[in-house]
Amino acid sequence: MAKKEKNFFERVFDVVRKIPAGRVTSYGAIAEYLGSKGSSRMVGWAMNASHTTRGFIPAHRVVNRNGQLTGRLNFPHPDLMEELLNNEHVRVENNQVVDFKEKFWDPNTELRKKKRTSK
DNA sequence: ACGTTGACCTATA
DNA sequence: GTATAGGCCAACG
Numbered sequence: 001m002a003k004k005e006k007n008f009f010e011r012v013f014d015v016v017r018k019i020p021a022g023r024v025t026s027y028g029a030i031a032e033y034l035g036s037k038g039s040s041r042m043v044g045w046a047m048n049a050s051h052t053t054r055g056f057i058p059a060h061r062v063v064n065r066n067g068q069l070t071g072r073l074n075f076p077h078p079d080l081m082e083e084l085l086n087n088e089h090v091r092v093e094n095n096q097v098v099d100f101k102e103k104f105w106d107p108n109t110e111l112r113k114k115k116r117t118s119k
Numbered sequence: 120a121c122g123t124t125g126a127c128c129t130a131t132a
Numbered sequence: 133g134t135a136t137a138g139g140c141c142a143a144c145g
Contacts, residue, residue: 007142008141008142008143009142009143026127026128027126027127027128028127028128031127031128031140031141036140036141036142037128037140038127038129038139038140038141039127039139039140039141039142040127040128040140041124041125041126041127041128041139041140041141041142042125042127042140042141042142042143043126043127044125044127045124045125045126045141045142045143046126046143047126048125048126048143049143059126062126063126064126064127064128065127065128065129069126070126070127071126073126074126075126
């Protein structure tokens with residue numbers, strides 16, 4: 001009944017929206033969750049569309065594999081990403097998330113570890 | 120429709 | 133540890 005055939009963007013946004021506050025994830029993790037592990041670029045591309053897409057997309061919670069804020073320059077304001085992360089009690093230093101490994105939130109582990117009894 | 124681009128990741132040197 | 137190359141797939145021009 002539900003049309004699952006959503007655009008690639010919508011799928012990415014859906015996962016990003018599920019990221020809890022104070023947590024961060026990586027493009028590769030989302031890509032893997034979507035089923036395209038090697039296509040992490042598409043995730044970033046979807047984020048770029050978040051500008052023109054309605055609804056708020058916490059793209060600041062999405063960083064690269066190194067926990068580096070690669071997309072901060074792509075934000076409406078360069079310092080917006082870092083500011084938002086600080087607002088979520090996430091320490092950012094040198095454009096990199098501190099304790100990134102501890103704050104890392106993997107959709108494959110968090111979302112999938114639970115049985116999808118009821119989506 | 121074809122070619123380029125892209126907020127990445129992995130591997131090799 | 134830095135630099136370069138390849139791959140991946142969808143959207144944009």
